[in-house]
Amino acid sequence: QKEVEQNSGPLSVPEGAIASLNCTYSDRGSQSFFWYRQYSGKSPELIMSIYSNGDKEDGRFTAQLNKASQYVSLLIRDSQPSDSATYLCAVNENGGATNKLIFGTGTLLAVQP
Amino acid sequence: GAVVSQHPSWVICKSGTSVKIECRSLDFQATTMFWYRQFPKQSLMLMATSNEGSKATYEQGVEKDKFLINHASLTLSTLTVTSAHPEDSSFYICSATLRAGGYLNTDTQYFGPGTRLTVL
Numbered sequence: 001q002k003e004v005e006q007n008s009g010p011l012s013v014p015e016g017a018i019a020s021l022n023c024t025y026s027d028r029g030s031q032s033f034f035w036y037r038q039y040s041g042k043s044p045e046l047i048m049s050i051y052s053n054g055d056k057e058d059g060r061f062t063a064q065l066n067k068a069s070q071y072v073s074l075l076i077r078d079s080q081p082s083d084s085a086t087y088l089c090a091v092n093e094n095g096g097a098t099n100k101l102i103f104g105t106g107t108l109l110a111v112q113p
Numbered sequence: 114g115a116v117v118s119q120h121p122s123w124v125i126c127k128s129g130t131s132v133k134i135e136c137r138s139l140d141f142q143a144t145t146m147f148w149y150r151q152f153p154k155q156s157l158m159l160m161a162t163s164n165e166g167s168k169a170t171y172e173q174g175v176e177k178d179k180f181l182i183n184h185a186s187l188t189l190s191t192l193t194v195t196s197a198h199p200e201d202s203s204f205y206i207c208s209a210t211l212r213a214g215g216y217l218n219t220d221t222q223y224f225g226p227g228t229r230l231t232v233l
Binding site: 002021034036042043044045046049088090092098099100101103104105106 | 120144145147156157159162204206210220221222223224226227
């Protein structure tokens with residue numbers, strides 16, 4: 001059973017701080033990694049994708065990938081109350097052969113004003 | 114780019130009726146569309162994978178005769194919940210991946226806004 005693990009939280013950080021969200025996955029063949037944000041009652045929206053080891057930055061968001069450790073993380077700098085949401089880590093199944101994503105259960109982030 | 118719409122955004126129906134939900138990719142052609150269900154405070158659950166012109170592939174435990182999926186074109190997939198019952202009340206979300214050749218990644222899933230179904 002291929003899995004994606006996330007701490008369910010809630011992760012509480014003060015406004016302006018860095019929020020660090022972590023994810024581990026079991027399928028060594030995975031090649032594509034995604035972070036989605038889901039506000040309560042809404043559908044997921046894509047934040048970032050990452051395919052290569054290392055860091056990828058987009059505005060206040062930085063995704064980090066370490067395939068050897070099967071670990072992917074998301075850093076949110078200068079956290080804002082509007083960042084409060086559930087963050088879903090997703091990994092492609094079977095190296096993309098099926099086009100399906102395996103989702104973690106999500107980490108609830110609460111940014112305190 | 115990569116906009117996916119769903120219609121309706123919410124629906125209330127009586128037990129025993131059928132409900133059709135549409136999922137459209139507005140600015141790209143979708144190779145594959147996925148249908149998910151999400152109960153309150155739970156994770157996304159993949160129901161089925163749908164490719165244009167092919168029969169949908171259902172996940173284990175999902176009744177294909179109850180959840181009918183039609184993928185008529187590269188921009189439209191429909192999910193029909195037949196003989197809906199209160200336990201089918203949930204948030205139904207579709208996603209789409211891009212057909213190769215466009216400017217977007219072909220393995221990224223772009224989600225629609227979801228349809229909230231309430232069966233009385």
